[in-house]
Amino acid sequence: MNKFCLVLATALLLISCSKEADFKIVGTTPDIKNGTNVFLQKIDENNRLANVDTTVVKEGKFSFDPDQVTSPEMLILSFENLQGNIILIAENLEITVDAYKDSLYTSKIKGGAENDFFKVYYDDVVSSNKEKQKLQQEGSMAMQSGDTSKVAVIRNEFEAINNADKRRRLKLVEEHPGEFVSVIILSDLVGTRIIEATEAERLFNSLDKGLQEADKGVKLSEMIAQLKAAETAAAQAEVGNKAPDFTAPTPEGSQLSLTEAMGKKYTIIDFWASWCKPCREENPNVVAVYNKYHEKGLNIISVSLDRAEAKEKWLTAIENDQMDWYHVSNLMEWQDPVARKYGVSAIPATYLIDENGIIIEKNLRGEALQTKMQELLGES
Template structure:
């Protein structure tokens, strides 16, 4: 009898453990009829969302049990017929949703350490973007009305301070969460906003081996390796592209004692705001050996807007463009994913600084010219 009771006890414990395996998602979704489908997707090996399960709404609620995950992943909750989706991270904890079908991105997610970290991070990004947009609105106003140079300088300094604070925040998140999936999203964002690849690589190396095996980590590693080609200290990759007259211009043919490769576009308002400063530096140091080649990311069929912007902004240096928007081969070669973007080269074509603007650009050009 004792042996039988012991066996039953063991089975009971195993049964309890089995019930705890995996995780569940559940939620409320108001004003949705019974039978409406909720779809669950996750990033696949190609970093594309792939449907993995679904559940029907009943009484404005849904519940779905899911298998245990070995490694967390970025998941998406979609509602049949609704635009957008709800982001969450798969982790072995119950996850609860409050879903708003008419505004899925504003839905709320609760449950699990990683999801709390994710939504704290997304909140930070939303607040940052709001502040940056306010600054850029003020910059546009200054550029078109009073043109108060002091006010413009202060606004640029304020934005730079926000960017530096944001970068410090991202580094802290990545360092303190080396086993959490959110760290990969943070490092990917750091790359996208132009953080030095060498700094992101160092943070990447500190991640857990499990995280490094995920598809998004492998893609991040490839991106970092690609970025190192245009890292400070590297020889700038050679390229040729057509100018407005259709003539092919090569980087090697326009190198000066100091050369700026300036990625911009007629449609890019921050670029247009920065252009007067670039013009000022060029006019001051061109005769001393400072050259610029502008690479425009304007769209196909909008060559006239590109040429008009060159004339309006008094950009008298070499300008080239393949008119392929973000698919421009030069931009892809330099891994440019946001503009304005800039690479400053020495007389040997070695990259010595990136993305300098305002007074920082003039100070560096002056230093190199007088060296």
């Protein structure tokens, strides 16, 4: 009898543990219409959202009962005809979601240490982004009014926010080496180039082995390797060095090299894209400089970071912005081999080279570019 009771107790304990380990998502929503489709998605290897499951809102509720996960992973909840989404971390337990129609990003998620940790990080990102958006608006107004001193102050404030963000997030990773969210944080730091490759490697090596070997950990390792290669390339494309030569397709489909496009005295290598607002805002200034100094020996070759499916937008932008100089692009966005050769991590990015191909200045914009060209080639 005692033996039977012991077996029964053990069985009940196992059943109880099994239930506790069951991965479920249970959602409530006070203001999303019944019948609305809810999509459970994940990010695939191409960084695109892939559907995992679909359900509908019934009587203000929805739920998913996915397969158990072998390790935590990021999942996204999206709602039919609603903007935004809800991010959660898959853990083998019940996760509850209170979804709010008009502000999905403020939805409440409960369940598991990983989701608690992710909320700390997510709230930090949202708060910081609000500060940055405000500064960007102020900076845009200052640029339009020609207040260069205000622009300089705002740039310093922006940099201070980025530095503070970096310190806080590095600390989060250092204090949570065994949690999956640390991989997400470190991936964001590497992807936005806020952190250098050596520091990223140090933090990656401090993570638990299981995290390093998980799919997202392997991808993070690859990102760090790419960052290291970009830093090496950027170091080669510094002022005083010879500009790396390249050959790339023109809009007409022929091949054009930097050597062939160089001006008699000076050349601007201009990295941009049709979708890049700061690039398009700077283009009138570059056009004015080109028109003023082209006859005195200045050439420009623009390297676009547009995508293949956006080729027409690239060509239209060239025409609309009156960029009457050399253009090339592999139409591979950030994977463009020319951009990678120069270690370009943000656009617009410019390199001013002399007749020997030596880089003499970098990232001159606005009045600074005009002043430099006047210094080199004088008034027209």
